[in-house]
Amino acid sequence: MSEQPEIRTLGALRASGHVLRGLRDELRENLLAALADGVDPWAGLHGFQHTVIPQLERALIAGHDVVLLGERGQGKTRLLRTLVSLLDEWSPEIAGSELHEHPFDPITGASRRRVAEEGDDMPVAWRHRSERYVEKLSTPDTSVADVIGDVDPMRVAEGRRLSDPETIHYGLVPRGNRGIVALNELPDLAERIQVALLNVMEERDIQIRGYVIRLPLDVLVVASANPEDYTNRGRIITPLKDRFGAEIRTHYPLDLADELAVIRQEANLTAEVPDAVLEILARFTRELRESPAINQASGVSARFAIAGAETVAAAARRRSALHPADAAVARLVDLETAADVLRGKLEFEPGEEGREAEILEHLLRVATVETVREHFRGLDFGALVEAFDGQRTIVTGDHVTADDFLASLPELTDPDLYDEIAERLSATEPGARAAAIELALEGLFLARRLSKDRDAGATVYG
Numbered sequence: 349m350s351e352q353p354e355i356r357t358l359g360a361l362r363a364s365g366h367v368l369r370g371l372r373d374e375l376r377e378n379l380l381a382a383l384a385d386g387v388d389p390w391a392g393l394h395g396f397q398h399t400v401i402p403q404l405e406r407a408l409i410a411g412h413d414v415v416l417l418g419e420r421g422q423g424k425t426r427l428l429r430t431l432v433s434l435l436d437e438w439s440p441e442i443a444g445s446e447l448h449e450h451p452f453d454p455i456t457g458a459s460r461r462r463v464a465e466e467g468d469d470m471p472v473a474w475r476h477r478s479e480r481y482v483e484k485l486s487t488p489d490t491s492v493a494d495v496i497g498d499v500d501p502m503r504v505a506e507g508r509r510l511s512d513p514e515t516i517h518y519g520l521v522p523r524g525n526r527g528i529v530a531l532n533e534l535p536d537l538a539e540r541i542q543v544a545l546l547n548v549m550e551e552r553d554i555q556i557r558g559y560v561i562r563l564p565l566d567v568l569v570v571a572s573a574n575p576e577d578y579t580n581r582g583r584i585i586t587p588l589k590d591r592f593g594a595e596i597r598t599h600y601p602l603d604l605a606d607e608l609a610v611i612r613q614e615a616n617l618t619a620e621v622p623d624a625v626l627e628i629l630a631r632f633t634r635e636l637r638e639s640p641a642i643n644q645a646s647g648v649s650a651r652f653a654i655a656g657a658e659t660v661a662a663a664a665r666r667r668s669a670l671h672p673a674d675a676a677v678a679r680l681v682d683l684e685t686a687a688d689v690l691r692g693k694l695e696f697e698p699g700e701e702g703r704e705a706e707i708l709e710h711l712l713r714v715a716t717v718e719t720v721r722e723h724f725r726g727l728d729f730g731a732l733v734e735a736f737d738g739q740r741t742i743v744t745g746d747h748v749t750a751d752d753f754l755a756s757l758p759e760l761t762d763p764d765l766y767d768e769i770a771e772r773l774s775a776t777e778p779g780a781r782a783a784a785i786e787l788a789l790e791g792l793f794l795a796r797r798l799s800k801d802r803d804a805g806a807t808v809y810g
Contacts, residue, residue, distance in 0.1 A: 352438050352474040358451045359468025361440055368452040371526055371566045372411035378434045379408055389433050393423060394609040395601035400427070403596045408434070412593025413549060415534065415571045415584070421649020422598040423610075424572040428483075428530045431570065435477035439526065443471035446518060447525040447563070448480075455525075455563050480527030484520055486536040492544045495519045495537075521548050526566050534571040535583050542588045545569070549591040575645075600637060600650065604630055610650050615657040619664035619676035622783045624719055624773050625683055629656045631715035632687075636694065641707045643695040652693045659686040663746055664779075674749035677779025680716075680786040681746050681807060687712055713794055720791030723772050729788065731762035733797050741810035742789065748806070750782035757785065 355361050369377070382389045383405075390401050400416075404427070407414050416424040441448045442459050451472050454460045462470055484495070492498070497519040521529050531537070549569055571592070573584060589595070601607040607630040608623075615621075633653040636642050663682035668674050687708050696704055735758040744753050757766065766785060770776070773784040789809045792798040801808045 349476065350437060352476070353440075355440070355474075356472055357468060358463070358466075358470040358472055361451055361472050362468070366440065366452075368450055371528075371568055372408075374436060375431070375434050375568065376409050376411065378436070379405060382434070390427075390430055392613060393427060393430065394613070395603065395606035396423070396427070396598070399602075400596060400598050403594065407594035407596065410593060413569045413591065414594045414596060415573060415589070415592045416596050416598055417573055417575055418598030419574060419600075419645075419647025419649075421647065421651045422600055423650065424598055425483075425530075425532055427598070428528075428532075428570050428572060429481065431528055431568075432477055432481045435480055435528075437477055438474045439477070439480065440472050441475050441526070443473040447522055447565075448475060448527070450526060455565075480524075481530065482520060482524045482527065483530040483532065486531050486533045488536060488538060490537055490541055492541060493517075493519055495521055495541055496544050496548065497522060521545070521567060521569070522563065522565060524567050525563075528568045528570060531569070531571040534573045539585050542585045546587055546591060549588075600647070604634070607634065607650075607653065611653050611657050614650070615654045615661075617657060617661040619661040619668065619678055620779065621657055621661050621664070621678040622773065622775065622780050624723060624787055625660060625678050625680065625783060626657060627722075628680075628683060628712075628715050628719045629653050629660070631718050632656070632712050635711040635714050639707065639711060641697055641700045641703070643697055646695040648694065652690060655693065656683075656686050656690055659689050667746055667749070670747070671749045674751065675777065675779045677750065677777065677783060679744075679750070679779070679783040680790055681744055681748075684712070684807075685746055716787070716790055717794050720787060720794070724769070724788060724791060727768060727772065728762075729765070729792055729797070731760040731765050732788070733792060735760055736798060736810055738810075741808050743806050743808050744782075744786055744789075745806040750779040753782045753786070754778060 353364075355364055355366075379389065390396070393401065404414065408431075416427065418424055440451055442451050442454060442462065445454075445456075445459055447456060447459075449455055449459050451463070451470065454463050484490070497516050499515050499517070534542075548565065548567075569592075601610060604627070608626055611626055611630060630653055633648055633650075633656075636648045636652070637644065642648060660678045660682045661676075663685060664678040665676045667682075668676035688705070691704055691708060694704075696707070700707065740758055742753075742756055742758075760766070766781075769788050770781045770784045773780070773787070775781045775784040789798065790800075793800040793809060798809050801810075
C-alpha cells in the first residue's frame with residue numbers, strides 16, 4: 349500500500365489538477381489500462397480465463413451492474429472481491445461525510461452547505477480502495493433499514509422535523525456511495541427488501557417511510573446467487589433481475605490443472621502433500637461432479653477438495669507426532685481415511701441412501717486408477733508382482749512410518765524398479781518414496797494383479 353496523498357483541503361485538491369471520475373468510468377478506464385499494459389487484474393482465479401472473466405470485463409466496460417449465478421464453491425465471492433483491484437488506490441472525500449461524497453460533487457444538503465460555507469478551506473480526507481468495497485451476506489432477517497436506511501429517532505429527539513432528510517440514518521447501499529456493494533446469496537433477501545433496491549439501481553432514489561430523497565448515488569451493485577432451480581429459500585424477483593445489466597454464469601474448473609491450482613492456492617496444509625495425492629483428490633472431486641448418484645444441482649464445491657487436502661495433511665502430521673522420526677508427508681493411506689470425513693459435504697440423490705460409502709469408495713478408486721495410468725504408463729511392474737509368492741505381504745497404514753514401510757519392501761529381480769517408480773513422481777525423500785510405491789501397489793491391486801485386505805486400520809497387500 350502506498351502512502352496516501354498529502355492534500356488536505358478542497359483548495360489544494362483543485363490546485364493539484366485532480367479530475368472527478370464517476371465510479372463506472374474509474375473501473376472502465378483502470379481495466380482497459382491494465383489490459384493494454386498486459387497486467388492480469390484477476391490474479392488467483394483459475395479456470396475462468398476464457399469463459400467468465402471475458403464476460404465480466406465486457407460488463408464492467410459497459411458499466412453494468414452484475415449478478416453471478418453458479419453452484420456453491422465456484423469462486424463467485426472471490427471474483428467479486430477481486431473487483432477492488434480495479435479501483436484507484438486512494439480517492440478523496442469530504443472529511444466526515446456520511447456518504448463519502450467527493451469534494452467536487454456533494455450530494456447531501458449538509459455537504460453542500462459545508463462547501464458553500466467553508467470554501468477552499470473545507471477539509472478533505474482520503475479513502476483507500478479496500479474501504480470502497482462493502483459486502484453483505486443476504487439473510488431472511490435483513491431489513492430495509494439495514495440495506496437502505498431508516499429514520500433515526502435520536503436525530504428526531506434533537507429537535508429535527510420528521511420531514512428533514514437529515515433525520516435519516518443511511519443503510520449499507522447509500523454508505524457504499526462511490527464504491528462497490530456486493531450482495532451474496534441475493535435470493536435469500538426477502539422480496540420486499542429486493543423491491544427496495546429497484547429505485548436505487550435505476551432511478552437512484554431512496555424511499556424511506558414515505559420520504560423520497562433524490563440522491564445521485566454513484567454505486568456499482570454486484571451480487572451472487574445459486575441458480576433458481578436449486579435454492580428453495582427464495583428467488584430474485586423479475587424486476588430486480590431486469591435491473592442487472594449482466595447475468596454471468598460461473599462454473600467449476602474445466603481442466604484438471606486448474607482444479608489442482610485451486611487446491612494448492614487455497615488449502616492450508618500442515619504437512620507435505622505429494623502432487624500425486626493432490627491429483628487423486630482433484631480427480632475424485634471431478635468424478636463426483638459427473639456421478640449420477642450425487643445431486644448435481646447442489647454441486648460439489650471446490651471446498652471439498654480443499655478440505656480433503658487439509659485432512660490428508662493433518663493425518664500425516666498426526667502420524668509424525670506419534671512417530672517423531674517420521675517426516676510429515678501424506679501418503680495414499682491418509683487419503684482413504686479422509687473420504688469418510690468429507691461425506692457430509694455431499695448431497696446424494698434420494699435413491700442412494702445406505703450406499704454412500706460404497707459410492708465414495710468406487711469413485712476414489714476410479715480417480716486412483718486414472719492417476720496411476722497417467723504417471724506409470726509404460727512401466728513394467730512384473731518384478732514387483734513376482735516378489736509376492738503367495739506368502740509374502742506388505743503392510744501399510746496410517747500408523748506405519750515411511751521408513752518401516754520402505755524397509756519391509758521385498759528385494760526385486762529388477763533392483764531399479766523402486767527408483768523408477770519414485771522418479772516418475774519426482775520422489776526423493778523417504779516419505780515421498782513411500783507415497784509413490786504405495787500408489788504403485790494400489791494400482792496393481794486395482795488392476796487385479798495383487799490382493800488387498802484391511803485389518804484394524806492396516807492395509808495388507810499380497
